[in-house]
Amino acid sequence: MKLLVLVSGVVDPRRPVSSRVLQDAAAPRELSPFDASALECALKLRDADPATSIHALIAGPAPSEALLRSAASFRLDSVRALAADASLQWDAGAFAACLAGAVSGFAPDAVLMGREFGDFDDGVLAPCLAEALSWPFVGLAQTLSPGAAGELVLLRERGGFEERIQVHLPVLASITNDRRNRLRYPLMKNIAAAKKQRFTIAAAGVDRATLKTRLVSLADMDLDGPPGSCRMLDGDIEMQAAQLADLLRP
Amino acid sequence: MNGLRILAVCLDEGGDTPADSQGYFAAACQLVKDGPASLAALVVGPAPGEAHAAHALQAGATEVLTAVHAGLAVPAQPEQWLAVLHPLLDARPADVVAFPAGALGEELAARLSVRMKAKALGLCSQLDFHADVWTATKPLLGGRIQAVVEVPHGPCFVAVRAQKPSTPSATASAPQRLLLDHALPDIAHIECRPLKAGRKPLENARIIVSGGRGVDEPGFALLQELADELGAALGGSLPAVDAGWVPVSHQVGQSGKYVAPDLYVAFGISGTPQHLAGIAPQSRIIAVNNDEDARIFRRAAAGVAADWKLLLPALLRRLRT
Numbered sequence: 001m002k003l004l005v006l007v008s009g010v011v012d013p014r015r016p017v018s019s020r021v022l023q024d025a026a027a028p029r030e031l032s033p034f035d036a037s038a039l040e041c042a043l044k045l046r047d048a049d050p051a052t053s054i055h056a057l058i059a060g061p062a063p064s065e066a067l068l069r070s071a072a073s074f075r076l077d078s079v080r081a082l083a084a085d086a087s088l089q090w091d092a093g094a095f096a097a098c099l100a101g102a103v104s105g106f107a108p109d110a111v112l113m114g115r116e117f118g119d120f121d122d123g124v125l126a127p128c129l130a131e132a133l134s135w136p137f138v139g140l141a142q143t144l145s146p147g148a149a150g151e152l153v154l155l156r157e158r159g160g161f162e163e164r165i166q167v168h169l170p171v172l173a174s175i176t177n178d179r180r181n182r183l184r185y186p187l188m189k190n191i192a193a194a195k196k197q198r199f200t201i202a203a204a205g206v207d208r209a210t211l212k213t214r215l216v217s218l219a220d221m222d223l224d225g226p227p228g229s230c231r232m233l234d235g236d237i238e239m240q241a242a243q244l245a246d247l248l249r250p
Numbered sequence: 251m252n253g254l255r256i257l258a259v260c261l262d263e264g265g266d267t268p269a270d271s272q273g274y275f276a277a278a279c280q281l282v283k284d285g286p287a288s289l290a291a292l293v294v295g296p297a298p299g300e301a302h303a304a305h306a307l308q309a310g311a312t313e314v315l316t317a318v319h320a321g322l323a324v325p326a327q328p329e330q331w332l333a334v335l336h337p338l339l340d341a342r343p344a345d346v347v348a349f350p351a352g353a354l355g356e357e358l359a360a361r362l363s364v365r366m367k368a369k370a371l372g373l374c375s376q377l378d379f380h381a382d383v384w385t386a387t388k389p390l391l392g393g394r395i396q397a398v399v400e401v402p403h404g405p406c407f408v409a410v411r412a413q414k415p416s417t418p419s420a421t422a423s424a425p426q427r428l429l430l431d432h433a434l435p436d437i438a439h440i441e442c443r444p445l446k447a448g449r450k451p452l453e454n455a456r457i458i459v460s461g462g463r464g465v466d467e468p469g470f471a472l473l474q475e476l477a478d479e480l481g482a483a484l485g486g487s488l489p490a491v492d493a494g495w496v497p498v499s500h501q502v503g504q505s506g507k508y509v510a511p512d513l514y515v516a517f518g519i520s521g522t523p524q525h526l527a528g529i530a531p532q533s534r535i536i537a538v539n540n541d542e543d544a545r546i547f548r549r550a551a552a553g554v555a556a557d558w559k560l561l562l563p564a565l566l567r568r569l570r571t
Binding site for chain 1: 263265325326328353356357359360361363364365369370371372373385388389390391393394395396397398399400401402409439440441442443444445449451453480488491492493494497498499505513515523524526527531536537538542547548549550551552553554555556560561564565567568569
């Protein structure tokens with residue numbers, strides 16, 4: 001089975017987010033939790049069948065070497081980058097069409113990608129890409145395992161149910177975080193090998209004149225309440241419990 | 251009204267997850283702030299309730315169509331919904347097609363936008379229309395960032411989050427009901443089994459009791475008791491999900507679900523921006539944390555700086571007497 005993992009990268013999610021950093025193409029990017037989950041799902045499929053090949057395509061406006069090395073440190077069969085015009089991030093349909101062309105070049109059996117692709121996607125790109133490819137789509141999958149020949153089995157929880165979905169290949173799956181797909185640590189020897197690797201960054205073949213969606217502004221929003229607006233319940237535990245019970249009772 | 255036409259699609263999936271059509275239609279109605287816009291509603295489901303049409307009319311819809319296809323499976327399978335929705339939307343051109351935010355609505359909006367050669371704008375809180383250009387306001391990263399994007403005029407698909415209902419006025423035609431029975435895609439390859447019985451879904455819960463890294467497995471059992479006592483749903487932060495104390499389908503936050511309860515009761519949650527991004531700004535938060543400097547107290551309306559191991563049993567005793 002030939003797997004293609006699409007990776008976008010995000011600014012460090014552990015640091016305070018700001019519109020300035022998000023727009024800084026030079027700000028360091030790392031695998032998002034969803035990128036990492038998609039990569040781990042691919043690695044698990046390779047664990048189950050060593051004949052599985054894994055290819056990674058890092059796509060976005062700033063596919064950094066660090067991001068490429070992060071992916072390469074898992075001993076993938078190939079790691080490539082596609083530099084996409086920043087405007088594409090705001091036009092899911094155009095970005096999906098651009099990625100569909102790149103995906104076709106790999107001719108994979110399955111494409112795995114995080115449920116959100118980069119800092120600005122809110123889950124639109126993966127289903128748009130599946131449609132652009134005219135492939136079946138499984139959204140928010142949590143685990144994948146090999147099925148019968150030419151099939152994959154995907155599990156996800158949705159609306160109070162666990163779904164076990166058996167799909168014929170090809171398929172595009174968006175992966176959500178789950179404790180079963182937390183990305184493993186790469187081996188030191190593979191990290192060292194990735195450091196020596198050379199990468200090619202291709203430019204996305206997009207006619208910029210056709211990109212009409214435009215970012216007007218990006219602003220930071222303060223979600224905190226005014227200082228001192230939280231009423232602290234005081235007293236000993238019993239007094240606090242009594243006050244809290246009064247607040248919670250309908 | 252010679253203005254823009256908004257078509258708000260309400261998905262009544264059936265099962266135990268009721269559609270919050272009142273807040274959804276209110277949000278769809280308020281989506282286009284500038285310029286005249288008319289709201290039409292399309293309610294779809296295997297057995298959609300009558301209340302949805304009433305909520306659409308209350309929000310100001312001038313036309314309401316309820317389309318029933320008894321063959322739609324529960325839980326919802328997107329392929330079947332696409333087969334039902336595509337012809338319905340083809341027959342009802344609109345400038346903006348809105349879907350409710352959530353896994354099903356967002357997937358359908360994105361896929362249908364490609365099939366119908368429209369723009370996919372994703373989650374939007376506001377749309378403005380000037381000089382043949384859409385200006386879309388998008389909350390990103392759980393609302394911590396706001397993007398404004400310009401898109402040339404053309405049909406677009408958006409997802410909207412429920413809002414508090416307002417009271418607009420409109421002259422409506424009588425709601426219509428359409429029974430569908432065309433063949434739907436086969437879903438024999440999908441097996442479904444219910445998750446743990448009695449676990450109330452987060453979607454549309456009025457009260458959510460939630461726990462974080464500061465709680466532990468026995469603590470989550472007590473939180474479930476508290477949730478049961480309050481008729482609440484049980485949620486958790488990412489570390490609690492990672493620890494296996496609560497399933498991922500109950501994760502609240504940027505990488506989990508966006509929830510909008512009236513009351514969010516947080517135990518042992520520090521209040522990272524990633525977690526708070528999953529809670530609607532209008533939700534009232536009551537927080538319990540032994541660190542009185544925890545960030546969650548900056549968003550909470552009320553708080554208790556205490557050890558949950560002492561407070562939670564005392565609270566349960568109080569609520570039961």
